[in-house]
Every structure is written in C-alpha cells, then in structure tokens.
Amino acid sequence: MQLFKALLSQLLACAAVLGLRTLFPLPISVWQAAAMQACLAALCSRGFRQPVWWLPIHLLFIPTILLGLSWQVPAWLYLLMLLLLTLLFWGTVKGDVPLFLSSSAVSEALIEIVSREEAQSFVDIGAGFGTVVVPLGNAKPDMAIVALERAPLPWLLADWRCRNLTNIRVGRSSFWDQDLRQFDVVFAFLSPLVMAKIGEKVRREMRAGCLFISSSFPIPNGVPESVLELNDRRKTKLYCYRIGRI
Numbered sequence: 006m007q008l009f010k011a012l013l014s015q016l017l018a019c020a021a022v023l024g025l026r027t028l029f030p031l032p033i034s035v036w037q038a039a040a041m042q043a044c045l046a047a048l049c050s051r052g053f054r055q056p057v058w059w060l061p062i063h064l065l066f067i068p069t070i071l072l073g074l075s076w077q078v079p080a081w082l083y084l085l086m087l088l089l090l091t092l093l094f095w096g097t098v099k100g101d102v103p104l105f106l107s108s109s110a111v112s113e114a115l116i117e118i119v120s121r122e123e124a125q126s127f128v129d130i131g132a133g134f135g136t137v138v139v140p141l142g143n144a145k146p147d148m149a150i151v152a153l154e155r156a157p158l159p160w161l162l163a164d165w166r167c168r169n170l171t172n173i174r175v176g177r178s179s180f181w182d183q184d185l186r187q188f189d190v191v192f193a194f195l196s197p198l199v200m201a202k203i204g205e206k207v208r209r210e211m212r213a214g215c216l217f218i219s220s221s222f223p224i225p226n227g228v229p230e231s232v233l234e235l236n237d238r239r240k241t242k243l244y245c246y247r248i249g250r251i
C-alpha cells in the first residue's frame with residue numbers, strides 16, 4: 006500500500022509538472038522542474054498520509070536520477086544501490102518501521118535500568134545494528150539477551166557484532182511472532198504507527214511486574230510508571246511501563 010501511494014505521488018507530481026510546462030511554457034530549467042516535482046511529490050505523499058520518513062525519499066528521488074544521468078553513472082550502480090537499500094530497509098515499503106539508531110545515552114540508561122530491576126532477560130524488538138544490545142551484552146554478561154531484527158543487512162551486522170557475546174542471541178525473525186512472556190525487560194524503538202498494537206501485545210504476553218520500555222514513542226492511552234528524558238541530541242524520552250499497571 007505504501008509503495009502504491011509512493012508511486013502515485015511521484016506520478017501525480019510528474020504529470021502536474023509536465024502539464025504546467027505544456028500549459029505555461031515558462032523558461033525553467035530541468036533542475037527547477039525537478040525541484041518542483043520533488044516538492045509536489047512530497048505534498049502528495051503527505052496528502053496520502055504516508056509516514057513522515059517518506060518525505061526525504063520523495064524529495065530526493067527525481068533529483069538523484071537526474072544527477073545520476075548527468076554524471077553518467079553506470080547502470081549496475083543503480084542496481085547495487087537498490088539492492089543495498091532493499092537489504093537495509095526491507096519491509097519499510099510495506100509500512101514496517103525503518104532503521105534509525107539509538108544514541109549511546111539510551112544504552113547507558115538501559116544498563117542502569119536493567120541493573121536496578123535485577124533483570125535476567127532482555128529483548129530488543131527491532132534491534133537494528135545491535136546499537137543497544139552490544140553495550141548491554143558487554144555490561145551485563147550474565148543477562149540473557151535476545152535481539153530480533155527482520156531486515157537482512159542490519160541483522161547480518163548485528164549478528165557479526167555479537168559474535169563474541171555468548172549471552173546474546175540474534176534472531177532474524179519478526180518480533181510479532183515472538184512471545185514476550187520469557188523476558189523481564191522488553192525494549193522497543195519503533196514508530197508511533199505500531200505503538201497501539203505493541204501496547205496490546207505487551208499487555209497480553211508480558212508477565213505482571215516486568216518492564217516494557219519504549220524509546221521516543223508512548224503507548225496510546227498507556228500510563229507509564231516513569232518517563233526518562235535523556236541528555237542526547239534528540240532529547241530521547243524513555244517511556245517505562247510496569248506490566249499490570251499500564
């Protein structure tokens with residue numbers, strides 16, 4: 006659905022620019038037309054209520070193609086870029102959460118929280134490159150850690166980074182298929198779009214008294230036990246929910 010909306014936005018914007026150029030033959034350059042197309046595509050995307058991370062894609066799509074054509078980039082490079090982006094972002098076109106990474110302040114705060122909780126088990130649902138689980142695995146060698154990541158390239162990198170950390174298992178599976186009952190602390194850095202469904206999942210599966218921590222995005226209608234504001238660039242907020250009292 007997202008891919009369809011993206012294609013439609015691009016096509017509508019192309020049609021609008023071509024139509025305008027035919028009706029009003031203004032002396033604008035190809036680059037100015039590309040800039041107009043990019044802005045219109047971004048507007049259409051907002052109109053179709055696409056998630057906000059589509060904006061840079063729409064803004065850069067046609068200008069990047071033009072740049073490639075003017076530099077005479079070989080065709081195989083486009084294919085390679087497409088392959089790398091697909092392996093990196095995998096389900097994003099279908100509406101999955103894209104890859105963006107937590108700061109070191111987040112992993113430091115998590116180390117403090119799991120120590121205070123005396124947690125024996127931890128899972129990062131959507132682990133990216135292992136930005137959170139690697140420092141956690143080093144700091145807490147006795148804690149059993151699971152990192153779940155669906156996109157192939159981030160999963161490969163996370164798996165490689167965890168190769169010497171025997172307390173971490175990196176799984177290439179969807180967190181929707183993972184039962185959360187076995188974990189004392191569950192961590193997520195996902196997207197506002199999935200938080201209501203995640204809220205249902207943690208309420209249904211996690212044991213009473215355990216902790217669910219969501220970076221940046223609260224559970225709609227959930228009552229956090231505490232909210233930590235970190236001193237990193239994004240001023241990340243960690244929403245901590247005590248199961249049984251959400």
Ligand SMILES: C[S@@+](CC[C@H](N)C(=O)[O-])C[C@H]1O[C@@H](n2cnc3c(N)ncnc32)[C@H](O)[C@@H]1O
Binds near residue numbers: 103
């Ligand atoms: C915002 S990133 C967070 C990465 C990491 N947890 C961190 O804090 O740095 C979200 C990650 O979740 C992954 N993801 C999205 N949907 C997923 C799913 N259903 N199962 C497993 N991973 C998923 C994405 O591929 C992406 O790497």
